Amino acid sequence: MNTKPLTAQEEVLALLRVEILTGSLQPGQQIVQDVLAERFGVSRVPLREALKILEGEGQVTHHPHRGYFVAELSIGDLHEVYRLRALLEREAVTAAVANITDRDLITITELAKEVRKAASTGEVLAITAANRAFHFAIFELSEMPRLIRLLRQLWDTTDVYRSVYFSSATNRERILLEHDEILDALCARNVARLVQWHDTHRDNSVSSVSAVIAR
């Protein structure tokens, strides 16, 4: 199972995501195409196509003849994103419970352990990745591909800010406990409790993140 050769625009897209996530490209900053194209070792054409994808996801904005800029999140945007996440994630986890098998439970328990392991190292990027894997393993069970895609986009738009969230030790403690509760509710196939814990999980997240944005 070897990874097939990627096209340049796919590579560039992945690189752009990293740069935005890690803050190498900061919110509000203009993206000068020549600079990035050279940095990535490609021409501007595949770069522009990758940017168009990110524009569609709301990660960057585009003004004709002025260029691309890394998107900034206002506090209002943040709350809207989390409101939409609330609506859509409730749907996702509800549908997930209807489909979940014992095998799935094992997989997800494993992913929760991965988060715990990453949290103990304190590496923010690793935690972000593991956390995402855990949650989306659950969402995927919904078998609603469009819903999952929307959720990915919503998560992406706040990832920059959320990574700050994971740099606090107390926050890291809490999410582990919350993940355990989520796992518990999953095993019990208890939709109400599952939704409930997702909600509090998000609420804790949004209040921390909004503090970061309001700086």
Added chain:
Amino acid sequence: MNTKPLTAQEEVLALLRVEILTGSLQPGQQIVQDVLAERFGVSRVPLREALKILEGEGQVTHHPHRGYFVAELSIGDLHEVYRLRALLEREAVTAAVANITDRDLITITELAKEVRKAASTGEVLAITAANRAFHFAIFELSEMPRLIRLLRQLWDTTDVYRSVYFSSATNRERILLEHDEILDALCARNVARLVQWHDTHRDNSVSSVSAVIAR
């Protein structure tokens, strides 16, 4: 209020939408870039950027080195789209009621009349446009730009099929009545009734459209 000169990719994007909506480009059909670029009188570069946007919206799919294809909706996709619409539109109209002014009511009443006028002519494209304007005028009141964008995309993916819906006279009759009910609930600021009528409005739509897809 003059329209500023559009870039080629914006023009092409609009043209592509029309071709897809009207069925000049049929679901499943490959999009040969040279052909369309020549038809639109531009080079392939702006065309490809427009296609990237449509890909992000789920209107077309892309397979590396094989090209772009007009997206097809399975019956499962259709139900997922309508399920997502249900979730998001409930949110939109609920938020709308919180913001609505008397001036807004006048505007929307006017738009409802436009739908009636279009329906009397029987021109499917005109009805589609007027119907959309009516509904999105309501959604816009939510003042949730990301939500509105998502709804636009969801509507776009089914517009091809929905236009069939409007070609039936009985359907046209019914939507006018339902629009009146929606208007009524709006004027009364009655959220429950407003949501209810939106739901039935959608349900009627989805059952007709799924009949078309299952052909």
Added chain:
DNA sequence: AGACCGATAATTGGATCCAATCACTGAAAT
């Protein structure tokens, strides 16, 4: 001093050209 205007540089948008990949045809081998 500040606003307005024009030339110039920087940057994006678009066209053309070349390279890489894929689909298709047809012939050969089993």
Added chain:
DNA sequence: ATTTCAGTGATTGGATCCAATTATCGGTCT
């Protein structure tokens, strides 16, 4: 007869080049 393979044509992906637009910087006028 069916499968496999090679070669060819068609199509996409990407690089380079040119045009159009915008921003910047000086200078001029009030």
